Amino acid sequence: MARRLPGKDAVIIGLGWTGSILAHELTQAGLDVVALERGPWRDTATDFPISYAQDELRYRLQHQLFLQPAQMCVTFRNNASQTALPVRNWGAFMLGNGVGGGGLHWNAETFRFLPTDFTARSHLTQRYGEKFLPEDMTIQDWGVTHDDLEPHYDDFEYLCGTSGTAGNLQGKIQDGGNPFEGARSRPYPTPAQKQGYGHTLFAEAAKQLGYKPYPQPSGNLSQSYTNPLGVTLGQCTFCGFCEWFGCANYSKATPQTTILPVLLRNPNFEARTECEVTRINLDNTGKRATGVTYVDPSGEEFEQPADLVLLCAFQLFNVQLLLLSGIGTPYDPRTGKGQIGRNFTHQTMSTAVGFFDKDKYNFNPFIASGAIGMCIDEFNGDNFDHGSAGFVGGGYIGQVRTNGRPLESMAVPPGTPAWGAKWKQALRDNYLSSVICGGACHASFYSYRDVYLDLDPTYKDRFARPLVRLTIDFHDNELKMSAFLTDKYAEILQQMGAKEVVKQPRKGPYDVTDYQTSHLCGGAIMGDNPDNSALNRYLQSWDVPNLFVQGAAAFPQNAGYNPTGTVGALAFWSAKAIRSQYLKNPGPLVHA
């Protein structure tokens, strides 16, 4: 029997980016807020100090900052004809754990989506006709527009201190920025990061080919910065240990470096770590959440009543908790009915490795940051005519090499033996003069009827709750797109002067062991009515109006960018609606 605790105004499940932002906004509104975080407390000086933060074995290979599969796991299959099996070692994506969540171990690429990304279906059908989209593609409009979110992209960038060059300032295209971006109200808070030699050469080659390269917007800061909350971040030192790692010198925007120091000073905020929420409780109407049940490290079960529930866990676990709590209707791929689990997406990553003459090129690849690099947007979203391309979607292409970490920077030219003296020599010859860039073509993953999440019928967690099951595969549209983008990227590498380019377009089937990104999206998507979405445009559950679900689970499909900027913008957008509308008049903010 769970011990019932005194009620709170709001309970937050998960203390990563969205949990921290919502907690701050709601405590500022005077609410008494408790955040429940499944993982441990994490702090710079004690958990990833500069004396060992750059430990590739500890963090990159042994996954020390990540969720341990023994605590919570998922099952995977490519299609409904297969039996899903548990993922026992994370591969295709990494699941954060602990305070800061994914915001702790991210690379800090801080993009905005294109205006047309938010109206994907209506835009594409208007431009190319209804029949242009594959029949089983289930992309749809978001219910919010770029203009709705612009002030909140700005909120997030100014919270983070994002370093970048504006490409479109209040409608005026700016030199050096991304000319395809939507109009932004003001410049980035800090100038773009300095670029390495390889990144600069790539930009020159791209220009020669007629493209407009721009520096990747970075949450690894080009200079120290004090955000509107008064929290100061340092200057990135280009150590090249960002993704998979915590930043040891406070120069990567994370909840820890931007918001938690202020949040923790609020007497009306409390965080309970290593407390795993097992379900969201509903009253007997099923239309109102009464709070959550959670288990602490001693195994004791508590009921935390609250007037407002904010589901701020990682995308997969947001969907899983909705399913486990009986909120909304589970998606049925046979009928296409039901919203929870629908439109699950990921990312379509590809690259090419460029080998250069070692006597002429020294890229010093270890001088890097997680969001360093020069990109082009000519082949992202619908920035180019897809009429003859045979696919929809796209991505940014860039020399965005984030590191020269020894264990994962071991590309050797084709024909090199896999081990031994010759392999070692090839490694020595190519380490400094090759361009290895895992995220070179960072492309969209559109949604399909047969890509979805549900509860696994066999495998359970330690509380005997079903694991979430991933049914996911690539479709031809994405594979064609990947081949197209990889060719474009390879052309630029050739133009840079590579003597050999090895293309690595994304191939099917979807491989859960091969790292792409941690950008899992969808499963509890937002939209303009309850028949096509789980959440309304303010991320409020259509079914349980005192529940808001944050994060990328709300994305109807994934665009050709890193999602965190949009996740942050949506969190501020949702928080504003809660503060200015919901708290004054609790109930549905959109009437179906």
Place this chain on the structure above:
Amino acid sequence: MRNLNPMRGALCGLALALSSGGAVAGDIDKQDFMQIERGRYLTIVGDCAACHTLPGSGHAYAGGRAIETPFGDILAPNITPDQQTGIGAWTDDEFVNAMQNGTGRNGKLLFPAMPYTYYTRVTRQDVLAIRAYLNTVPAVQNAVKADQLPFPLNIRQSMIIWKRLFFRPGEFRPNAGKSEEWNRGAYLAEGLGHCGLCHTPKNFLGGDETSRMLRGYALQGWFAADITDYARRGLGAWSNDDIATYLKTGHTPTSIATGLMAETISQSTSHMSDADLKAIATYLKDQPGQSADDNPAPVPSDQPVMKIGAKIYADECSGCHAANGKGIPSLFPALHGSAVVQQTDPTSLMHVVLRGSRGIATDAAPTGAAMPEFGWLLKDDEVAAVLSYIRNSWGNAAPAVSAGEVAKARRAFVERND
């Protein structure tokens, strides 16, 4: 106003007679709002809570916190108005006598861990205001056995001799040759603020070395820095505004408080008025400290210890404190030109390197970045090398640190439970 109602006055008088009695003609109404409010402020200035509130106990001023002295721990007593275990039964005169003369109830001699040697400068009016405030805090029953010192140090009568040697009683007398602001600063710093308790060197009996006022003193695992106007090791490079801002926020453009001073700023000085902080700055900037010609020569950069230190600095320190030692304002303190770095006694430096420490977070500067511990990573000679390097680079100059000093500090830190 309070005399308009004779009945109320009479009741007040009765209450006073019952609770403490002995009011001296002209003493204030201890239930007067302004008096209590002033007392609350002065209690913060005196940072009474630092010793008399056990952190985490939830009971303000109920005592029980161990005060570390070179002679052993002394538990701070309960100063809530509890009749049996606090000071509720004390008369005002007994309270004043404790504050100003170090003599507790029934003539019990207080150990100078209670800084009556400073509080003696506080006016009777201000002491009574503090009493008025302390009368309003919740009475907590908490009997504290203050005497934890070993024999023979626990013999309180020994304090008669100690006081004769080191105690100069008497309320503060303004210096007519100085400004009103200077005098206010002196009154606060020499009195309730008791800066010298930590910052003035002590002789072997724990008495202040009056010839070396405010030139720094090692205690509780830290070195309370020189706060005279001496350029290299004191506040000479700081403006008056820097000092006031530091006391208010814990930060200057180049420095961030940590350790005991962070605690003092959090609990005390950050709550003080800007005028009082400026006054303290004016006073401190007028403390001459060491003579200007005492300018130590830096350890030459070609010495092996400096070369080793430079390499360790590049690997472990420069990511935050920057290659030029200038740090980042509000985030990482500058080492370049830092007085803390150049103190004669490197205890604080060994502390932060071996054990790590957290910079202060205040509403004005909430970041509170922390220095990680390096004790597990760097050997004694390596700590000594990197500290010698930062103490003698970028124009800094201070004695090199030896591996032996680091070893000793490391052993001492192992014993600490804070």
